Amino acid sequence: MDPASGLPAGYRFRTLTADDARAATQLDTWAFPTGVSLDELDKLPSPLTWDRTVAVEVTREDGATSLAAMHSSYPFSRFEVPGGTLPTAGLTWVGVHPQHRRRGLATAMIDRHLARCRERGEPLSALFAAEYAIYGRFGYGKAADDVRLTIPRGARLRDVPGAADHTVRIEDADRDRHGVLVDAVHRAAGRAPGGLGVNRPGWATRESGELQAHFWADSPAFRGGQESRRVVVVERDGRPRGYALLRRKLEWVPTGTNGTVSVSEAVALDAAAARALWGVLVDLDLMTQTRTFILAPDDAVLTLLENPRAAAQQRVDNVWVRLVDLPVALAGRQYAADVDVTLAVRDVRLPDNAGVWRLRATAFGPASCEAVDVPPAEADLALDVRELGAAYLGGTSLAVLATAGLVDERAPGALAAASTAFGWPVAPVCSWVF
Numbered sequence: 413m414d415p416a417s418g419l420p421a422g423y424r425f426r427t428l429t430a431d432d433a434r435a436a437t438q439l440d441t442w443a444f445p446t447g448v449s450l451d452e453l454d455k456l457p458s459p460l461t462w463d464r465t466v467a468v469e470v471t472r473e474d475g476a477t478s479l480a481a482m483h484s485s486y487p488f489s490r491f492e493v494p495g496g497t498l499p500t501a502g503l504t505w506v507g508v509h510p511q512h513r514r515r516g517l518a519t520a521m522i523d524r525h526l527a528r529c530r531e532r533g534e535p536l537s538a539l540f541a542a543e544y545a546i547y548g549r550f551g552y553g554k555a556a557d558d559v560r561l562t563i564p565r566g567a568r569l570r571d572v573p574g575a576a577d578h579t580v581r582i583e584d585a586d587r588d589r590h591g592v593l594v595d596a597v598h599r600a601a602g603r604a605p606g607g608l609g610v611n612r613p614g615w616a617t618r619e620s621g622e623l624q625a626h627f628w629a630d631s632p633a634f635r636g637g638q639e640s641r642r643v644v645v646v647e648r649d650g651r652p653r654g655y656a657l658l659r660r661k662l663e664w665v666p667t668g669t670n671g672t673v674s675v676s677e678a679v680a681l682d683a684a685a686a687r688a689l690w691g692v693l694v695d696l697d698l699m700t701q702t703r704t705f706i707l708a709p710d711d712a713v714l715t716l717l718e719n720p721r722a723a724a725q726q727r728v729d730n731v732w733v734r735l736v737d738l739p740v741a742l743a744g745r746q747y748a749a750d751v752d753v754t755l756a757v758r759d760v761r762l763p764d765n766a767g768v769w770r771l772r773a774t775a776f777g778p779a780s781c782e783a784v785d786v787p788p789a790e791a792d793l794a795l796d797v798r799e800l801g802a803a804y805l806g807g808t809s810l811a812v813l814a815t816a817g818l819v820d821e822r823a824p825g826a827l828a829a830a831s832t833a834f835g836w837p838v839a840p841v842c843s844w845v846f
């Protein structure tokens with residue numbers, strides 16, 4: 413192994429450029445065999461930020477070089493954390509060619525990624541995990557869950573005053589026409605979901621131009637036989653208050669029709685807008701059911717449904733979080749209760765994070781985190797950085813982790829106090845997979 417790069421002999425890192433787009437996509441098809449052809453994929457605008465996209469190259473026996481592995485990250489300058497935002501690297505496109513797997517390439521790439529995050533001043537990294545078992549070893553903790561619903565057509569919704577004051581537009585989704593609107597509503601929903609005075613941790617805005625272009629591309633190769641993308645916009649007094657992006661698919665069956673509305677994103681800025689939006693989504697002609705993609709576990713629709721039992725629910729792990737610069741990350745969020753606690757943290761991959769930290773905060777106010785000269789055995793709580801990542805957005809209770817032996821309480825009362833403080837009134841979620 414090369415001690416500088418952490419790579420096995422014969423492999424080396426290279427930062428890619430836009431000229432490598434096809435090779436990167438080709439490697440991606442090896443890692444993720446979706447069946448969509450390279451030529452189709454190549455027509456899509458790449459979502460990648462090239463100066464954050466790094467491959468592992470190998471020289472073949474014939475002397476030519478090829479890509480054995482790659483990873484990239486999205487720059488989220490305002491990733492929502494409880495009570496604020498922090499610069500966060502959204503790790504993505506981690507892929508190793510099957511011929512080169514289980515030789516430590518992913519390990520070397522993630523170590524490099526974490527080191528670069530620290531250099532860039534990104535105290536957090538976040539990701540969506542292709543497989544649950546991959547990222548815990550690198551200090552990422554599952555920080556959020558989302559809910560996917562299948563709602564029968566005509567499901568009744570509770571009334572909300574003001575819902576009827578909205579107007580509804582149903583149109584072809586188009587970046588030129590809807591890009592600014594969707595972005596503005598999406599961003600506002602992260603800052604004040606449901607019009608509440610607290611933000612939604614885990615919410616990430618599609619900030620880069622590359623991501624925007626990729627998000628709005630609507631290639632038939634990815635539609636799975638569904639129609640092109642449509643948008644529903646709900647407005648009040650001429651101002652957008654919510655939107656949904658969807659596709660319908662209709663089958664004729666002997667008994668009539670079988671139609672599915674697939675909602676890829678549904679966002680509303682308050683309860684009345686949510687009622688107006690969902691009223692449309694669950695009652696489209698010829699459709700029999702409405703399937704959602706990612707919804708927060710506390711999304712308004714779950715409370716608006718008069719009979720939530722009629723909707724099938726699936727809970728899925730959502731965003732994972734890694735504390736890269738622990739004191740900056742812990743001091744960079746707010747807490748839901750006053751807290752003064754010492755934490756003995758283990759972090760094998762980033763030793764600067766390991767040690768005993770004193771976290772002090774006032775409820776929904778400022779927080780501080782400093783290293784203290786206390787033996788780990790005498791800290792109030794002891795845990796791995798992975799567990800801190802899981803609890804960081806407020807979606808996983810430290811007490812729940814303790815029931816599985818993952819957090820050790822040494823000072824009686826510290827666990828309950830810290831669990832309450834690390835919680836948050838709004839469930840964390842990221843509305844799209846990156």
Ligand SMILES: CC(=O)SCCNC(=O)CCNC(=O)[C@H](O)C(C)(C)COP(=O)(O)OP(=O)(O)OC[C@H]1O[C@@H](n2cnc3c(N)ncnc32)[C@H](O)[C@@H]1OP(=O)(O)O
Binds near residue numbers: 503506516517542545
């Ligand atoms: C944020 C994202 O981009 S998620 C996308 C992740 N990518 C994919 O799922 C695409 C298909 N898979 C791959 O490309 C590769 O198998 C990867 C990236 C998951 C792993 O790459 P590798 O180079 O084989 O991993 P590496 O050799 O560094 O393995 C490190 C350790 O993780 C373990 N590991 C790796 N992949 C997996 C897995 N899928 N499930 C369980 N354990 C795994 C290895 O066994 C090894 O454990 P050990 O240290 O105890 O021996």
